[in-house]
Amino acid sequence: MSDKYKTTRTKELEFGGTLGAVILPFLLPSTVFYLIISCGTKEASVFNFPPPLPELGELWNPITFLLFLCWIGLQAAFYVCPVGKVVSLAGDDLMRRIYYNSDTKIAEGQILRDGSKLKYRINAFHAFVMTSVVVGIGLASGLHLSYIYDHFLQFAVSASVVSFVLSIFLYIKSLCVKESLLAPGGNSGNPIYDFFIGHELNPRIGSFDLKYFCELRPGLIGWVLINLAMLSKESELRGSVSTAMILVNIFQFVYVIDALWNEEAILTTMDIVHDGFGLMLAFGDLTWVPFTYSLQSYFLVNHPVELNAFAAVIITILNLLGYFIFRRANSQKNTFRRNPKDPAVADLQTIATATGKRLLVSGWWGFVRHPNYLGDLIMALAWSLPCGFTHILPYFYVIYFTVLLIHREARDEHQCRKKYGLAWEEYCKRVPYRIFPYMY
Ligand code: NDP
Numbered sequence: 001m002s003d004k005y006k007t008t009r010t011k012e013l014e015f016g017g018t019l020g021a022v023i024l025p026f027l028l029p030s031t032v033f034y035l036i037i038s039c040g041t042k043e044a045s046v047f048n049f050p051p052p053l054p055e056l057g058e059l060w061n062p063i064t065f066l067l068f069l070c071w072i073g074l075q076a077a078f079y080v081c082p083v084g085k086v087v088s089l090a091g092d093d094l095m096r097r098i099y100y101n102s103d104t105k106i107a108e109g110q111i112l113r114d115g116s117k118l119k120y121r122i123n124a125f126h127a128f129v130m131t132s133v134v135v136g137i138g139l140a141s142g143l144h145l146s147y148i149y150d151h152f153l154q155f156a157v158s159a160s161v162v163s164f165v166l167s168i169f170l171y172i173k174s175l176c177v178k179e180s181l182l183a184p185g186g187n188s189g190n191p192i193y194d195f196f197i198g199h200e201l202n203p204r205i206g207s208f209d210l211k212y213f214c215e216l217r218p219g220l221i222g223w224v225l226i227n228l229a230m231l232s233k234e235s236e237l238r239g240s241v242s243t244a245m246i247l248v249n250i251f252q253f254v255y256v257i258d259a260l261w262n263e264e265a266i267l268t269t270m271d272i273v274h275d276g277f278g279l280m281l282a283f284g285d286l287t288w289v290p291f292t293y294s295l296q297s298y299f300l301v302n303h304p305v306e307l308n309a310f311a312a313v314i315i316t317i318l319n320l321l322g323y324f325i326f327r328r329a330n331s332q333k334n335t336f337r338r339n340p341k342d343p344a345v346a347d348l349q350t351i352a353t354a355t356g357k358r359l360l361v362s363g364w365w366g367f368v369r370h371p372n373y374l375g376d377l378i379m380a381l382a383w384s385l386p387c388g389f390t391h392i393l394p395y396f397y398v399i400y401f402t403v404l405l406i407h408r409e410a411r412d413e414h415q416c417r418k419k420y421g422l423a424w425e426e427y428c429k430r431v432p433y434r435i436f437p438y439m440y
Contacts (some may be wrong), residue, residue: 001263005253008184008187009187009188009189010184010185010186010187010188012185013187013188013190013193014185014197014411015196015197015280017193018190018192018193018362020196021190021192021193021195021196021197022033022192022247022302023197024196024280025164025279025283025286026304026372028283028287028288029160029248029283029287031139031286031292032156032160032287032291033089033153034051034154034293035292035295035393036152036153036156036295036298037051037054037153037289038051038393039295039298039299039302039314039393040152040153040298040302042302044299044303044391044393045300045391045393045397046292046392047312048392049206054153054211058121058153058156059152059153059154059157060154061151061154064151064154064155064158065154065161066156067155067158068155068159068162069158069162071218071222072162072218072286072330073132074131074134075213075217075218075221075288076208076213076372077196078123078126078127078130078217079121079123079127079132079208079213079217080121080208081123081126081127081130082121083126084121084122084123084125084126085121085122085124086119086120086121086122087119087264087267088117088118088119088120093376094366096295098308103405103413103422104428106355115170118209119207120209120212120267122263123222123263124217124259125128125257125260125261125263127217127221127260128221128224128256128257128260131225134215135225141304145228145229145232145233146229146232146236146315147226147229148226148229148230148231149230149232149233149298149301150224150230151234152226152291152298154427155215155291155386156287156291159286159287160283160287160292161270161281162286163187163283163286164279164283166210166214166280166282166286167278167282168195168263168285170199170200170203170210170277170278170282171191171195171199171278172196173200173203174194174199174200174203174276176201177203177401179198181200181201181202182199182200182201182234183197183199183200183201183273183274183275183276183277184201184274185197185198185274186198186199186200186276186278187199187277194276194277194281195275195278196279196280197275197276197278197280198275198276198278198279198280198281199274199276199278200276200277203278205276209231210277211271211272211277211281212266212267212272214277214281214285214286215266215271215272215281215285216260216263216266216307217298218286218290219285219286219287219289219290220256220259220260220289220290221256221260221295222287222290223256223290223294223334224252224253224256226290226291226294226297226298227248227252227297228249230245230297230298230300230301231245231246231297232293233301233412234300235377237301238304240292241361242300242304242305242306242307243307243312243386244300244304244305244307244386244387244388245297245300245301245386247307247312247315247316247319247386248297248300248383248386248387249297250295251319251379251382251383252293252297252383254323255323255379258327262330262334262346262398265330265334268334268337270408270411270412270415274309274415284420292396292397292400293397295393295394295396295397296383296384296386296387296394296397299387299391299393299394300386300387300394303387303390303391304385305386305388307386307388311385315366315382316382317387318365318378318381318385319378319379319382319383320381321375321378322375322376322377322378322380322382323379324371325364325371325372325374325375325378326375326376326378326379327375328364328375329364329365329371329372329374329375329415329439330372332360332364332365333347333360333364333365333372334365336348337357340358345360345363348360348361348363348366349362349366351423351427351430352423352427353419353421353423353424354421354422355419355422357420359420359427361421361427361430365431366430366431367415367431367437368431368433368434368435368436368437369409369427369431369433369434369435370405370409370412370434370435373405373408373409373435374435374436374437376405377398377401377402377405377435378402380397380398380402381398383397384397384398405435406435406440409434409435413434
C-alpha cells in the first residue's frame with residue numbers, strides 16, 4: 001500500500017521484545033485465573049501452587065459470556081450517546097509527540113495531510129451515571145449482584161476471550177490501513193510483537209475509537225460494579241457489611257470517579273498518544289484491571305477482617321494523603337500544559353526546551369519527577385491494608401503496581417529524554433528523585 005507518510009520501523013522493542021510478546025499472552029491470563037482461584041480458596045495463599053484446578057464448567061458458562069457481551073454493548077451504547085462535549089486532540093500536539101517519539105518526521109503527515117484532528121466525546125462520567133440508573137433499575141427488579149461473585153472466574157474467562165478476539169480483529173484491521181496510521185512503537189515488522197504491543201495507533205470504526213472506549217469505561221466502571229457485588233455477597237453471607245469492605249469500596253470508587261470525571265486527561269497519556277492498540281492494552285483494559293484490581297473486595301468476602309476504628313481512621317488518612325498528592329500533581333501538570341499563564345501555575349519555575357514546551361521544576365514536579373505515581377502508590381497501599389496482614393494476596397495490587405509504575409516511569413523517561421534532550425538532563429539534575437523522595 002503506497003503511503004507518502006509512512007511510520008518508520010520500530011527498532012526499540014519493549015516488554016521483553018519478541019520473547020515477551022510470546023510469553024505474556026499466556027502469562028497474563030494465567031496470572032488472572034491463578035489469583036482468582038487462589039483467592040477463592042480457604043487458605044488464599046499465592047504459594048499454594050498449583051491451585052486446585054477448576055472443572056471446565058467452572059471456567060465457561062455461555063450465560064456469563066452473554067452477560068459480559070451485554071456489558072460491553074451497554075457501555076458502547078452509552079459511548080455513542082450524543083451527551084457530553086466533543087474535544088479534538090490538538091493536531092500539532094499529537095504530531096509533535098509522534099514526531100519526537102518516533103525519531104522521524106514522517107508520522108506528522110498523518111495529521112497534516114487532511115488536517116484532521118481526532119475527535120473524542122467526553123462522556124465517561126455520563127456513562128457511569130447511566131450505568132448506575134440501569135443497575136439501580138435492575139436491583140429494584142430483583143437482580144442479584146452476587147451473581148458476579150458466584151461466577152467471578154467465568155466472567156474473567158469471558159473477558160479474556162473477548163480481549164483476545166478483539167486483539168486478533170485489531171491486528172487484521174491494522175494490516176488494511178495506511179502506514180501513517182500505525183503506532184510508532186508497534187511497527188517492528190514482527191507480527192507477534194506488533195500483535196501484542198498494538199500495530200495501529202488509534203483504530204476506529206467510523207468515529208468509534210476502540211482504544212479510547214476500552215481505556216476507561218467497561219473496565220473501570222466494571223471494577224466498581226464488581227466491588228459492589230462483593231459487598232452485596234458479604235452482606236448476604238453475614239447479614240452485615242464489614243468496615244474493611246466499605247473502605248475498599250469507597251476508596252476505589254473515588255479513584256474510578258476521579259478518572260471518569262477527568263477523562264479528558266487520558267488524551268495526552270502514553271496509552272493514547274504513543275502506544276498502539278493490541279493485546280497488551282485490550283487485555284489490560286478489559287480483563288486485568290477489573291479482575292485483579294478488585295481482588296481485595298473478593299478476598300474480604302471469604303476472609304473477613306475486623307478493623308477497629310483507629311485502624312480505619314489511619315488507613316483513611318493514608319488514602320486521603322495519596323489522593324491529595326495524586327490529584328494535585330496531575331492537575332498542576334494538566335493546567336500548566338493547557339495554559340502556562342494560568343494564575344495557579346504562573347509562578348512556578350520552569351526550564352525551556354527546544355520543542356517550545358517548558359518543564360516544571362518547582363511545585364509538585366520539582367518534588368520528584370513523578371509525584372502522581374507517588375500518590376497513586378500510597379493509595380494502592382491504603383486499598384490493601386484493610387485486608388489485614390495475614391495474607392499476601394490482597395497486596396498483589398500494590399506490589400504489581402509498584403513494578404508497573406517503575407517500568408512506566410523508565411519508559412516515559414526514555415521518551416522525554418528523546419523529546420527534550422539537554423533540557424531533560426537539566427531537569428533530572430535539579431529533580432534527582434524519580435518517584436520516592438530520597439529513595440528512588
Ligand atoms: P504522566 O501524567 O505522568 O505524564 C508524563 C508526561 O508528563 C511526560 O511524558 C511529559 O509529557 C510530561 N512531563 C513530565 N515531567 C514534566 C514536567 N516536569 N513538567 C511538565 N510536564 C512534564 O503519565 P501517565 O500516563 O504515566 O500517568 C497518568 C496518571 O495515570 C498517573 O497519575 C498514573 O499514576 C496513573 N496511572 C494509573 C494506572 C493504573 O492502572 N491505575 C496505570 C497507568 C497510569 P509532555 O512534556 O509531552 O507533556
